[in-house]
Amino acid sequence: MFGLTGYTVEEAMKDGWWLSSIDRSDMVLLHDALGRAITGQAATATFRFRRKDDSWIWIRLLLSRHVDRASVPEVIGIWIDVTHERALAEQLAQANKLAQLGEMATGMAHELNQPLAAISLAAENAQREIARLDHPSPRLVRRLDVIVEMAGRASELIDHMRVFGRIGPESSGPVDLAEVVAKAASLISGKLRGTMVQVRTDLSETLPPVLGRTVPLEQVLINLFSNACDAYATLAEADAAREIIVKARVADAMMQVSVADRAGGIPHAVLPQIFQPFFTTKPVGSGTGPGLSISYGIITELGGTIDVCNRDGGVQFIIHLPIAQAP
Numbered sequence: 034m035f036g037l038t039g040y041t042v043e044e045a046m047k048d049g050w051w052l053s054s055i056d057r058s059d060m061v062l063l064h065d066a067l068g069r070a071i072t073g074q075a076a077t078a079t080f081r082f083r084r085k086d087d088s089w090i091w092i093r094l095l096l097s098r099h100v101d102r103a104s105v106p107e108v109i110g111i112w113i114d115v116t117h118e119r120a121l122a123e124q125l126a127q128a129n130k131l132a133q134l135g136e137m138a139t140g141m142a143h144e145l146n147q148p149l150a151a152i153s154l155a156a157e158n159a160q161r162e163i164a165r166l167d168h169p170s171p172r173l174v175r176r177l178d179v180i181v182e183m184a185g186r187a188s189e190l191i192d193h194m195r196v197f198g199r200i201g202p203e204s205s206g207p208v209d210l211a212e213v214v215a216k217a218a219s220l221i222s223g224k225l226r227g228t229m230v231q232v233r234t235d236l237s238e239t240l241p242p243v244l245g246r247t248v249p250l251e252q253v254l255i256n257l258f259s260n261a262c263d264a265y266a267t268l269a270e271a272d273a274a275r276e277i278i279v280k281a282r283v284a285d286a287m288m289q290v291s292v293a294d295r296a297g298g299i300p301h302a303v304l305p306q307i308f309q310p311f312f313t314t315k316p317v318g319s320g321t322g323p324g325l326s327i328s329y330g331i332i333t334e335l336g337g338t339i340d341v342c343n344r345d346g347g348v349q350f351i352i353h354l355p356i357a358q359a360p
């Protein structure tokens with residue numbers, strides 16, 4: 034029992050000790066299964082359980098009723114740790130969902146582009162015609178300016194949606210990861226300085242180049258660095274070292290890049306949503322750059338993967354990229 038839940042046998046002897054550690058939202062299902070087991074039916078329930086060290090695991094409970102020698106009925110349960118199985122199933126569901134969203138985003142971007150281009154063109158023509166008038170109405174000029182500006186903004190958003198779906202036809206080539214990291218850090222150096230965050234790299238000089246494209250990869254790192262800065266900015270001033278640690282190594286014939294911070298992490302409930310287009314927890318107008326959905330699109334398009342987890346009091350993104358040539 035200790036290995037699975039962290040509780041000792043003595044602690045586990047107390048009546049109902051485990052019920053208080055079960056995720057409340059799974060309680061109904063569990064009660065249901067217990068009810069069925071008491072009436073003699075075979076029953077199973079899957080629930081989240083908080084271990085003694087506060088980490089969560091998924092348990093599948095197999096229940097069946099037995100009658101002991103004194104004819105007292107009892108329900109016996111077998112606990113199976115299905116955390117890994119659940120994580121794989123969730124990852125698969127998430128990847129499918131994002132792939133569908135990507136297709137939808139590309140389709141919508143394509144459909145919206147034409148009417149939007151027509152709006153922009155018509156408004157620009159009207160601007161030109163009004164400019165030729167002797168006494169153009171200032172209100173009309175302002176309104177046309179707004180139309181042109183907003184059409185431009187909508188077209189930027191559409192470009193983002195398109196990037197989420199595809200990053201374009203240009204082909205990939207060998208890219209030096211250390212250079213990409215250094216360039217991304219220098220492009221966002223103002224924000225890093227402003228939030229007193231440092232990018233620390235642990236990249237071996239003998240790392241092989243990855244197969245990718247420099248600019249989109251820089252975009253991905255800028256996005257990750259920028260989010261880490263935002264997260265550090267929400268912490269108290271006196272907090273310990275504000276660092277973003279970038280590490281890379283070759284694992285299973287892929288380059289594994291880890292970008293980690295210690296800025297508090299992402300709430301469990303939010304984690305599954307962070308790669309979705311336009312998802313943000315930041316106040317309106319303060320979300321920066323193209324967002325994680327774009328990063329996801331870029332990395333997938335380059336034949337890699339990007340995953341996120343909470344670790345060491347912060348967030349860790351793990352990116353896998355194909356290697357350009359054998360080390």
Ligand code: ADP
Pocket residue numbers: 256260261264294296297298299303307312313314315319320321322323324325326348
């Ligand atoms: P935006 O930065 O515009 O909110 P993103 O797609 O880049 O959009 O990020 C989505 C959300 O993911 C953020 O609003 C934030 O809640 C969360 N997030 C991303 N990176 C981190 C991080 N390093 N630490 C804490 N939260 C993060």
